[in-house]
Amino acid sequence: MRVGDFKESYAADEAVFRTSTARFWLGVFLVALAVFPFVAGDYLLYMANLTGVAIVAAVGLNILTGAAGQISLGHAAFVGIGAYTSAILVTRLGLPFLLCLPLSGLAAAFFGVIVGAPSMRMKGLYLCIATLAAQVIFEFIFVHWVPVTGGIRGINVPAATVFGLQLDTEFKFYFVTIPIVILVVTAARNLFRTRVGRAFIAIRDRDISAELMGINLFQYKLYAFATSSFFAGVAGCLNVFLLKVVTPEHFPLHESVRYLAMIIVGGLGSVLGSIFGAIFMTMVPEALQSLLNLFQGLDPAVMEYLFPLQTVIFGLLIVVFLVFEPQGLAEIWRRVKDYFRLWPFEH
Amino acid sequence: MNILSVENLSLSFGGLAALTDITFQVRAGEIFSIIGPNGAGKTSILNCIGGFYKPQQGRITLDGKDVTKTSPDRRAAMGLARTFQNIALFRGMTVLDNIKLGAHARLKTSLLQALLYWGPAHAEEMALREDVEKDVIDFLEIEPIRKLPVGALAYGLQKRVELARALAMRPKVLLMDEPVAGMNAEETEDMARFVLDIKEERGGTIVLIEHDMDVIMDISDRVMVLNFGHKIAEGTPEEIQHHPEVIKAYLGEKKN
Ligand SMILES: Nc1ncnc2c1ncn2[C@@H]1O[C@H](COP(=O)(O)OP(=O)(O)OP(=O)(O)O)[C@@H](O)[C@H]1O
Numbered sequence: 204m205r206v207g208d209f210k211e212s213y214a215a216d217e218a219v220f221r222t223s224t225a226r227f228w229l230g231v232f233l234v235a236l237a238v239f240p241f242v243a244g245d246y247l248l249y250m251a252n253l254t255g256v257a258i259v260a261a262v263g264l265n266i267l268t269g270a271a272g273q274i275s276l277g278h279a280a281f282v283g284i285g286a287y288t289s290a291i292l293v294t295r296l297g298l299p300f301l302l303c304l305p306l307s308g309l310a311a312a313f314f315g316v317i318v319g320a321p322s323m324r325m326k327g328l329y330l331c332i333a334t335l336a337a338q339v340i341f342e343f344i345f346v347h348w349v350p351v352t353g354g355i356r357g358i359n360v361p362a363a364t365v366f367g368l369q370l371d372t373e374f375k376f377y378f379v380t381i382p383i384v385i386l387v388v389t390a391a392r393n394l395f396r397t398r399v400g401r402a403f404i405a406i407r408d409r410d411i412s413a414e415l416m417g418i419n420l421f422q423y424k425l426y427a428f429a430t431s432s433f434f435a436g437v438a439g440c441l442n443v444f445l446l447k448v449v450t451p452e453h454f455p456l457h458e459s460v461r462y463l464a465m466i467i468v469g470g471l472g473s474v475l476g477s478i479f480g481a482i483f484m485t486m487v488p489e490a491l492q493s494l495l496n497l498f499q500g501l502d503p504a505v506m507e508y509l510f511p512l513q514t515v516i517f518g519l520l521i522v523v524f525l526v527f528e529p530q531g532l533a534e535i536w537r538r539v540k541d542y543f544r545l546w547p548f549e550h
Numbered sequence: 551m552n553i554l555s556v557e558n559l560s561l562s563f564g565g566l567a568a569l570t571d572i573t574f575q576v577r578a579g580e581i582f583s584i585i586g587p588n589g590a591g592k593t594s595i596l597n598c599i600g601g602f603y604k605p606q607q608g609r610i611t612l613d614g615k616d617v618t619k620t621s622p623d624r625r626a627a628m629g630l631a632r633t634f635q636n637i638a639l640f641r642g643m644t645v646l647d648n649i650k651l652g653a654h655a656r657l658k659t660s661l662l663q664a665l666l667y668w669g670p671a672h673a674e675e676m677a678l679r680e681d682v683e684k685d686v687i688d689f690l691e692i693e694p695i696r697k698l699p700v701g702a703l704a705y706g707l708q709k710r711v712e713l714a715r716a717l718a719m720r721p722k723v724l725l726m727d728e729p730v731a732g733m734n735a736e737e738t739e740d741m742a743r744f745v746l747d748i749k750e751e752r753g754g755t756i757v758l759i760e761h762d763m764d765v766i767m768d769i770s771d772r773v774m775v776l777n778f779g780h781k782i783a784e785g786t787p788e789e790i791q792h793h794p795e796v797i798k799a800y801l802g803e804k805k806n
């Protein structure tokens with residue numbers, strides 16, 4: 204607890220940002236987000252947009268896997284369903300971007316509920332395999348249902364249009380990505396302030412006592428699948444309008460694994476952790492790449508070894524993080540905050 | 551008036567008969583205790599009442615409604631709360647969140663409202679916080695630990711938090727499985743006082759399983775004795791203490 208502040212009422216105690224200090228830093232952060240596009244170049248903006256998409260998807264997966272404890276190996280497939288839904292709606296029906304967004308979420312949520320249905324009877328690894336099956340099946344459909352998905356060549360989409368404005372640059376798209384990320388993060392945070400989010404965690408921690416609290420396990424598992432894949436679908440929609448194309452290559456199994464890595468590195472069950480994890484998994488490989496580019500001039504024979512090194516270092520970094528802080532970046536962040544909370548009055 | 555009634559309950563696991571033809575009634579506002587040696591079937595009775603074990607035979611009625619075929623979560627929503635012999639808290643959560651979970655069934659916030667945290671969801675959470683503070687946290691004297699993760703608490707306190715969570719359900723019947731097991735004298739005394747207060751101040755009905763005979767004899771209104779899955783006696787603590795079968799089966803065994 205911060206020094207010298209007394210909680211006046213339970214309402215204040217239940218607030219997400221409890222103190223004026225916390226609200227101040229949130230304000231600073233939001234201003235920084237708003238200023239960023241005016242100082243950053245196209246490449247950085249592109250990375251920011253990609254990271255935003257990853258955050259939306261990771262927040263979704265963290266609800267299902269981190270909070271509710273249902274491990275999914277099919278998250279990329281739901282992102283894919285969202286992406287294809289958008290691509291089809293915009294190219295065939297000419298629906299506007301702002302309509303594609305929720306419809307992509309709903310389409311993914313619909314299939315999420317279907318894929319989640321086996322959770323009535325299956326738990327743990329068995330359910331995990333069911334989600335893996337979903338991943339494989341949807342990938343197959345993306346590739347082979349050519350009349351609808353365009354097969355391996357995919358679907359090209361025009362730039363998104365919002366209120367008559369074409370979002371044809373990274374700069375413009377940034378102003379769509381960030382508000383959506385903020386909305387999604389807020390919604391997820393809200394969830395965990397209510398009985399629904401608590402029920403998810405209860406199911407993960409101890410499903411038998413959860414049932415004794417009057418929680419219908421099946422219903423809430425389906426809620427978790429629906430919410431998680433809704434966010435995945437929204438991420439898919441953003442993704443398709445960011446890249447202006449959708450192909451099956453965007454949603455392979457290892458993309459699902461990458462989302463899992465995001466929430467594990469970031470912190471399971473933590474909304475903030477999803478953000479950290481998504482940033483880490485998107486930015487660090489890029490940073491390593493540019494680092495290795497510094498050695499560009501070297502002998503090609505050396506470069507041959509340096510190139511795969513990037514993947515190795517990245518893998519090692521993840522392992523090191525998890526060894527030292529299994530609870531992820533969110534926990535490291537919490538400790539740093541706790542340290543500065545009393546600063547400069549250390550004890 | 552009987553608030554809980556169990557008729558001809560029989561339960562077996564494969565060849566092992568855990569419960570044989572058990573019948574008893576619990577009256578509203580009483581502390582009804584179940585005692586018996588280890589493995590007598592006490593916990594199994596609670597598991598049948600709670601809906602986790604499906605008895606091969608028998609009928610269970612809660613507040614006048616036949617719940618024999620009702621799912622565990624529905625029974626909980628109908629007013630059945632439970633604490634466990636082995637603590638079954640949600641370890642990853644704070645004390646406060648654990649307690650709030652107890653109120654789950656009477657809250658109304660839907661998934662959509664939860665995501666938006668708009669109007670009713672917000673109001674409900676605020677009212678809930680006040681309710682659990684006044685009804686439960688204050689009553690059980692756990693204000694100082696409400697923000698701690700339950701995993702960090704001492705055993706005795708965890709048991710108290712489990713009771714808090716059960717009370718947050720505002721149960722019609724509270725099933726308690728060995729609430730003082732493993733506690734020191736002071737903790738035991740506190741817990742016994744809380745159980746008695748639940749009955750006397752709040753008119754609660756409690757089904758209590760306990761090995762601690764002092765506690766049983768002190769606070770029970772009526773006691774049922776089990777041995778090898780059979781009911782061998784029922785009566786006031788006074789009657790039970792002098793019941794020859796009981797002395798033979800239970801108290802006698804304990805003296806050895
Ligand atoms: N899930 C189960 N599967 C198989 N046998 C079980 C199961 N649950 C209980 N039993 C058996 O049923 C009998 C009664 O067990 P129960 O746990 O109800 O006893 P108890 O009176 O609560 O004992 P204790 O005082 O040790 O807690 C025991 O023989 C036990 O081994």
Ligand SMILES: [Mg+2]
Binds near residue numbers: 593594
């Ligand atoms: Mg027992």
